[in-house]
Amino acid sequence: MTRHSRQRTNRELELTKEQVGLEGPLSNPPIVLRQDRHEHMMTCLGFLAGASLLTSPLGSAFHGAPHYLVPVLGLIGVTFGLKAMFPGALVLDADGLVWRGLFWTIEFRWSDFRRFRGVLPDGENRVEGDMSGALRRRLGWRRYLLGRSGSVNFGDSWELPAARVAEVLREARARWGPTEPDPDTRSLFAED
Known part of the structure; x- marks a missing residue:
């Protein structure tokens, strides 16, 4: 499954400003859902401002702050800056989905x-996909690296609301996914 081709631009897709969060309809795959650059940039600026405040004369009130705090805040700020330059994306097509993060690409x-x-009961605004039994068995212990034991956390800060991103994923799965239910009837969150 090699689907790492160049992403189409908004001009190529003839999208208006209101349609930028969702690249293309289900009838014209691939569909690309991107994380919001602006939210990542604001988070970056917040962390960098905190690091610079601690090193400035105004930060003398925080002279008891641990010395490692400034580089940690700076590193987190730089990471969010990179995420603003290279936002994460979900690329959907008939074969499945490709999750492109800052440091990974997973098919x-x-x-x-x-x-x-989309929006979860604990109030966090992120997107999750509940793993099938086959994926949990295939990943083994590595499934814990993707999120909770029964789901894959695709993160938050999408250009579209998380509920809409989840709705697009459900529509794509209904259109291109399996028609038979998963034979594994164990609880999604049961510990193995």
Whole structure:
């Protein structure tokens, strides 16, 4: 499954400003959902401002702050700056989805997920996909690197609201995914 081709520009797709968060309809794959650059840039500026405040004369009130705090805040700020320059994306097509992060690219099949969720009950505004039993068995202990034991956390800060991103993922899975239910009937969050 090699789907790492060049992403189409908004001009090539003839998208208006209101349609930028969702690149292309389901009838014209690939569909690209991107994380919001502006939110990452504001987070970057906040962390860098905190680091510079601690090193400035105004930060003398914080003279008891640990010395490692400035480089840690700076590193987090730089990471969010890189995420603003190279935002994460979900690329959807008939074969599955490709999750492109700052430091990784992971390919999934539609059969790897049972469902997708947007806004979660704990109030966090992120997108998650509940793993199928086959994906959990294939990943083994590595499934814990992707999020909770039963789901993959695709993160937050999308150009579209998380509920809309999850809705697009559900529509794509319904269109291109498996028609038969997952034979694994164990609880999603049961510990193995």
